[in-house]
Amino acid sequence: MQGGGFRTAFTSGVLDAFLVAERMEFEGYVAVSGGSIALSYFLAKQYGHCFEAMKLLADDPNFVQVKRLMSEEGYMDIDYLERISREVMPLDLEAAVKASVNKLLRMVVSSRDTGKAEYLEPQKEDWIKTVIASCTLPFVTKGTYNLRDKKYFDGGWADSIPSRWAYKKGFKKQLIILTSPLDHKLKQSWPDYLGSIYFRANQPLSRCFALSHEVYNDALTFISSPPLDAEFKVIAPEQLLLSGSYSYSGDSLLQDYRHGLDLGMRFLMQNREYNIIST
Secondary structure (H helix, E strand, O other): OOOOOHHHHHHHHHHHHHOOOOOOOEEEEEEEEEHHHHHHHHEEEOOHHHHHHHHHHHHHHOOHHHHHHOOOOOOOOOOHHHHHHHHOOOOOOOHHHHHOOOOOEEEEEEEEEOOOEEEOOOHHHHHHHHHHHHOOOOOOOOOOOEOOOOOEEEOHHHOOOOOHHHOOOOOOEEEEEEOOOOOOOOOOOOOHHHHHHHHHOHHHHHHHOOHHHHHHHHHHHHOOOOOOOOEEEEOOOOOOOOEEEEEEEHHHHHHHHHHHHHHHHHHHHOOHHOOOOOO
C-alpha cells in the first residue's frame, strides 16, 4: 500500500470495500506512510475509521498551522495523529495484532542516518509509534521520529512502493494499491531538491532525497513489467486524486474515498479469486 498523505482517503475507500465484502485474507502486508494508517484500521476490521480519522485531521484547525513551519512541531502536528488513533478514533490493537498472526507485516520507514528503507514489523507495544514513524514528513512535520533507539522519517522517500522488496521476500502474487495513476511518473519535487541540499553533509541521506523520484518511477516500471514468475494486480486511481499529500478539503477527501470504494468493489467483482471469506 502506497502512502500519499491525504490521498490515503482513496486507499481507505478501497480497503473498506474489502471489509464490506469480507475479503481480506492475505499472506502478507507491506504499507508505506499513510498506507500504514489505512492498513492498521483494515486489519482491525474497523470500517470507515481511517476515513473518519482523516476527516478529523482535515477539520481540526490545530493540525495545520503555517506559523509552526519552522518550529519543532512542524507545519503539520504529527503527534495529533497519535492522539486520534489512541483517543478520538481508537485503533483496536487487539484485533489488528490478532489479524496479523502468522502473516508477514511490515511498515516502511526511511533511516535518518543512512537514507535507506527499513521494513519494520510493528509490535503491540509500539504499533502506533511505528505508524507515526512511517508518516513523519521532513520539513512538514517534526522531521524525524525516534523509535527503537533510531531516527526515522517517512518511508516514501526511500521505498514508496515496496513491490520489489515483497517480490524478493517470495511474494510473487501481489495486490498493489496506489494513490496515483499507474502511468503517472514523477519529476523531482521541491521537498526532494530541498532535502538533497539541506542534508548535503550526509551524502547517503542527500542521495535519498535527490533520487527519490527515480526510485518511485523505477517501481512503477517494475510493476508494469513484472518478472515472468510474478502476477501483479493493481488498484489505482483512474486520474489524479483531488486531494494531495498536503492539500485537501472535506469535499476532496470524500470524493477520493468514494472513488476508492468504487474501484475496490469493481476489482472484487472482476477478480473472483479474491473471493476469500475471513473467519
